[in-house]
Amino acid sequence: MAPPPSMAVSPLVALIVRIVTFGGLLISVIVLATTTGFNESYAFRYMLASGVIGMAYTILQTALTLFYLSTGNRLGGDGFAFLDFFGDKVISYMLATGAAAGFGLSVDLARLLQAQGNFNSTAESFLQKANVSASLLFIGFLFSAISSVFSSLSLPKRVD
Amino acid sequence: MAPPPSMAVSPLVALIVRIVTFGGLLISVIVLATTTGFNESYAFRYMLASGVIGMAYTILQTALTLFYLSTGNRLGGDGFAFLDFFGDKVISYMLATGAAAGFGLSVDLARLLQAQGNFNSTAESFLQKANVSASLLFIGFLFSAISSVFSSLSLPKRVD
Numbered sequence: 001m002a003p004p005p006s007m008a009v010s011p012l013v014a015l016i017v018r019i020v021t022f023g024g025l026l027i028s029v030i031v032l033a034t035t036t037g038f039n040e041s042y043a044f045r046y047m048l049a050s051g052v053i054g055m056a057y058t059i060l061q062t063a064l065t066l067f068y069l070s071t072g073n074r075l076g077g078d079g080f081a082f083l084d085f086f087g088d089k090v091i092s093y094m095l096a097t098g099a100a101a102g103f104g105l106s107v108d109l110a111r112l113l114q115a116q117g118n119f120n121s122t123a124e125s126f127l128q129k130a131n132v133s134a135s136l137l138f139i140g141f142l143f144s145a146i147s148s149v150f151s152s153l154s155l156p157k158r159v160d
Numbered sequence: 161m162a163p164p165p166s167m168a169v170s171p172l173v174a175l176i177v178r179i180v181t182f183g184g185l186l187i188s189v190i191v192l193a194t195t196t197g198f199n200e201s202y203a204f205r206y207m208l209a210s211g212v213i214g215m216a217y218t219i220l221q222t223a224l225t226l227f228y229l230s231t232g233n234r235l236g237g238d239g240f241a242f243l244d245f246f247g248d249k250v251i252s253y254m255l256a257t258g259a260a261a262g263f264g265l266s267v268d269l270a271r272l273l274q275a276q277g278n279f280n281s282t283a284e285s286f287l288q289k290a291n292v293s294a295s296l297l298f299i300g301f302l303f304s305a306i307s308s309v310f311s312s313l314s315l316p317k318r319v320d
Binding site for chain 1: 201202245249252253258259260262265267269271305313
C-alpha cells in the first residue's frame with residue numbers, strides 16, 4: 001500500500017459533497033418512481049436511470065472516502081485516481097443530461113397541453129412531481145460537478 | 161511572458177478537437193435556426209442558445225491555441241490555465257444539457273403526437289430537423305468533453 005498522498009481537497013469536504021449528491025439523487029428517484037405514468041416517457045425513464053446509476057456510483061465513492069478517512073490509506077492506493085477522474089466526469093455528464101432531458105420535456109409538455117386545453121389537474125400534478133424530481137437531480141448534478149473539480153485537481157498529486 | 165510550459169497534450173491535437181467541436185456546433189445551429197417554429201419551444205431555444213454560446217467560446221479557444229501554436233507562447237502566460245479548466249467544464253455541461261433537453265422533448269413529443277393522431281408530415285419534418293440538430297450538438301459536446309479532459313490534465317503543469 002502506498003503512503004497516503006497529499007490531496008488538493010480535505011477528504012471530509014469530499015465526503016460531505018458526496019453525501020449531498022446522494023441525498024439529492026435519492027429523493028429525486030423516490031419522487032419520480034412514485035409518480036404514476038412516468039415510465040410512459042423516454043425522457044423520464046432516462047432521468048430515473050441516471051439517478052439510480054448516479055446513486056450506485058456515489059455510494060461506492062462515499063465508501064472509498066470513508067475508508068480513506070478512517071484508515072489514512074486509499075483502497076487500491078493511487079491506482080483509482082483515474083477511475084475517480086473519469087468516473088466523476090462521466091457520472092456528472094449523465095446526471096446533467098438526465099435533469100436536462102426531464103426539464104426539456106416537462107416545460108414544453110405543460111405549454112403544449114395548456115395550448116390544447118388538456119392541462120387538467122392530473123397532468124398538472126404529474127408534471128409538478130416530474131419538475132421536483134428534475135430539480136433534485138440537477139442539485140445532485142451540481143454537487144457531482146464539484147466532486148469532478150476535486151478529482152481533477154487531486155489527480156496530478158496522486159499519479160506523479 | 162513566461163517560457164512555454166510543457167503540455168500534457170500536443171497543441172495540434174487540441175486545435176483539431178476544437179475545430180471538430182466548432183464544426184458540429186455550427187451545423188447544429190444552422191439546422192435548428194432554419195427550422196420554422198423551433199422558437200415556440202423552450203427546449204429548442206435553450207438548445208440554440210447553448211450552441212451559439214459554445215461556438216463563441218470555441219472560437220476564442222481556437223484563436224488562443226492558434227496563437228500558442230504559431231508563437232510558442234500562451235497569450236496571458238499561464239494565467240489562463242484556470243479559465244481553460246473551468247471554461248471547458250462549464251461549456252461542456254452546457255452543451256450536454258442543450259442536446260439532452262432537445263432529445264428529451266423531441267423523442268416523447270413524436271410519440272405523443274403519434275398517440276394523438278397529430279403526427280403529420282410537417283411535425284415529422286420539424287422533429288427530424290430538431291433531432292439532426294441535437295445529434296450534432298451532442299457530437300460537439302463529446303469533443304468539448306475531450307477538450308475538458310485535456311485542460312484538466314494540463315492544469316497542474318501550468319500552475320505549479
